[in-house]
Amino acid sequence: LNSAPVMQKVISHFELLEPKCSVRKVLRLVKDIKNVALDGKEKDFLKSYNVKQAMLWCIHENPSISTEANLLLATFNKILEFYQKETLPSFLEPKRNLIFKMSRNRQLELARSKVKEILSNVLSYLNKIKTVQAKNRDGVTEVRQILAPMAPILLFPVVSDRISEKTTLGLNKDFKIRDGTLCFYFEETEKVEVLDKGTNRYKTMSEREVLKFVIKKWVDSVLIYVTKNDSDSEEVIDEEEIQITIQPAADLVQSIAAALPANREATEVINQVTAAVVPILAEALPAVSNALPNITHAVNNINNVLRLFRR
Numbered sequence: 001l002n003s004a005p006v007m008q009k010v011i012s013h014f015e016l017l018e019p020k021c022s023v024r025k026v027l028r029l030v031k032d033i034k035n036v037a038l039d040g041k042e043k044d045f046l047k048s049y050n051v052k053q054a055m056l057w058c059i060h061e062n063p064s065i066s067t068e069a070n071l072l073l074a075t076f077n078k079i080l081e082f083y084q085k086e087t088l089p090s091f092l093e094p095k096r097n098l099i100f101k102m103s104r105n106r107q108l109e110l111a112r113s114k115v116k117e118i119l120s121n122v123l124s125y126l127n128k129i130k131t132v133q134a135k136n137r138d139g140v141t142e143v144r145q146i147l148a149p150m151a152p153i154l155l156f157p158v159v160s161d162r163i164s165e166k167t168t169l170g171l172n173k174d175f176k177i178r179d180g181t182l183c184f185y186f187e188e189t190e191k192v193e194v195l196d197k198g199t200n201r202y203k204t205m206s207e208r209e210v211l212k213f214v215i216k217k218w219v220d221s222v223l224i225y226v227t228k229n230d231s232d233s234e235e236v237i238d239e240e241e242i243q244i245t246i247q248p249a250a251d252l253v254q255s256i257a258a259a260l261p262a263n264r265e266a267t268e269v270i271n272q273v274t275a276a277v278v279p280i281l282a283e284a285l286p287a288v289s290n291a292l293p294n295i296t297h298a299v300n301n302i303n304n305v306l307r308l309f310r311r
Contacts, residue, residue, distance in 0.1 A: 001092040007052055010059055017066055026071045027051065032129045037118050045111040046079070050098050054078045056091040073122070080115045083108050143226060151227035160223060164216035171215075172208060186211045 007023075014021040027048070034046040055071070058078040065071050082088040086103045090096040102108055118125065144151075153159070172186045186207040193202045194210055205213065 001090075003053070003056065003090075003092050006056060006091065010056065014066075014071075021066060021068050021071065023055075023071070026068050026075065027055070029068075029072055029126070029129070030075065033118060033122070033125045036125050036128050037121070038114060042110070042114060044102075045107075045114055050088055051075065051079065053091050053098060054082060054088065057082075057089075060091070073119070076115060076119050076122070080112060080119065083112045083115060140226075144228065147227055154223050154227055160216055160219045163219050164212050167215050167219075168208065168212040172211060184208070 011023045014023050030046060030051050031048065034043055038045060055075045055078070058071075058074045059065060062074055065074055079088075082099065086099070086108055088098040090098055097103075099108065099111075102111060147154070168186075172184050174182055174184050176182055188206045188208045190207045191204050192207060192210060194205050194213070195201075196203050
């Protein structure tokens, strides 16, 4: 059973509190603590899905929780409780034990020890995270200053549309089935209904159109993020995601910055800070983050778009 709608209701409920309590921020903090407190396979002790399930149980049993600090500590305590009982039931399927394999592989004793250590040193871990966050924010500001001269042009709809079209072509691979028919992963002839959040209405689109729509939203978010003036963000950088996306993210921003000759010497700065540019956005559409190399290839053609506007 899909618990995502339940989690979305929880997120919406906490956003209505005064002051607002951000469930997403708490989940992000858990991820960051995992990356500073655990090594290697120990990170499995705080799998994202299991953390969310423990949080749902925690909120269900403690409806009075109203602050991010209380939610963070309560979630870790709930995880520890489940590890002590050697069972973490799925919220919608209580008979399903999400840590059965951990129990069978005798990993729970170490898991309990690590979670206790986190609870004892949570403030120390949070301070480490804040230090990384502050450093990355400074870097993001520097990159935005580098891109500032071309920001208005990068935000022209035609730029993201062209990038999205090229990326769609690159991702939508073709293949032949047994009878020799040529097919694509996302067909133009196959139609699906998609909710347009702007109008709150469903619209019929082809699978290929949906793919391009998702990519365009992602590209728009990246371009807006790297060109906006305000570098403040409540998010905390997820170091695990940084390791996954750092090089393709660097390639992406470098290719954008290279559109201005004066920015070609900024490679070192861009390499250092792009870790803070893309991971924050990638969480919303993780599957599309794999498209970064294709997006970078398309962005390399931005100069051609710029020439059109200079004529």
